[in-house]
Amino acid sequence: MSVFSIRPMSETDVAAVCLVEQQIYEFPWTQKNFIDSIQAGYEAHCMWIDYSLAGYVIMMPVLDEYHLLNISIRADLQGQGMGRQLLQWGIGRGRSAGMQGMLLEVRPTNESARSLYESEGFKLVGTRKNYYPSKDGREDALVLFKRFQQML
Numbered sequence: 001m002s003v004f005s006i007r008p009m010s011e012t013d014v015a016a017v018c019l020v021e022q023q024i025y026e027f028p029w030t031q032k033n034f035i036d037s038i039q040a041g042y043e044a045h046c047m048w049i050d051y052s053l054a055g056y057v058i059m060m061p062v063l064d065e066y067h068l069l070n071i072s073i074r075a076d077l078q079g080q081g082m083g084r085q086l087l088q089w090g091i092g093r094g095r096s097a098g099m100q101g102m103l104l105e106v107r108p109t110n111e112s113a114r115s116l117y118e119s120e121g122f123k124l125v126g127t128r129k130n131y132y133p134s135k136d137g138r139e140d141a142l143v144l145f146k147r148f149q150q151m152l
């Protein structure tokens, strides 16, 4: 049976994280982006299956909200429920930390991510013009927000 875990990302994980990042994004984060996030104290966690990196999530606390900066699942493991599991874990962590909600940006063309966020209750709250680099210049971002239900 596989052992599944979510653990804080350390600087020694960053090389493996970057291999996944380069595999799945046209415009990947750099090693420095990840190391800066860890050193800044952001919520940076890796998801492991046995000793193999399955994905990772980076959330930046801003006042009483988490800003989801990166959520990624290794290409060969996508579409098996792990992205949803990792997102739900991040939401649960935010709730436990007393956060009020989660904000994120997503490319309008990223249909799988949009579908995941919408099904988890994220709502469109705005757009950011020319936010992302793209093959044709720049691409707008959709800004989504999920307000957390208060735990009684």
Ligand SMILES: CC(C)(COP(=O)(O)OP(=O)(O)OC[C@H]1O[C@@H](n2cnc3c(N)ncnc32)[C@H](O)[C@@H]1OP(=O)(O)O)[C@@H](O)C(=O)NCCC(=O)NCCS
Pocket: 024, 071, 072, 073, 074, 077, 078, 079, 080, 081, 082, 083, 084, 085, 105, 106, 107, 110, 111, 112, 113, 115, 116, 119
């Ligand atoms: C987006 C991502 C994190 C989702 O993780 P995942 O493990 O592939 O997704 P899951 O298997 O948990 O699926 C969750 C939901 O996403 C949507 N989804 C996943 N794959 C999809 C696909 N190929 N087409 C359409 N929707 C899809 C569905 O709504 C799915 O729910 P369902 O299975 O109940 O239909 C992952 O695909 C990924 O790393 N993509 C590349 C990086 C990225 O785009 N990150 C987000 C940046 S904003």
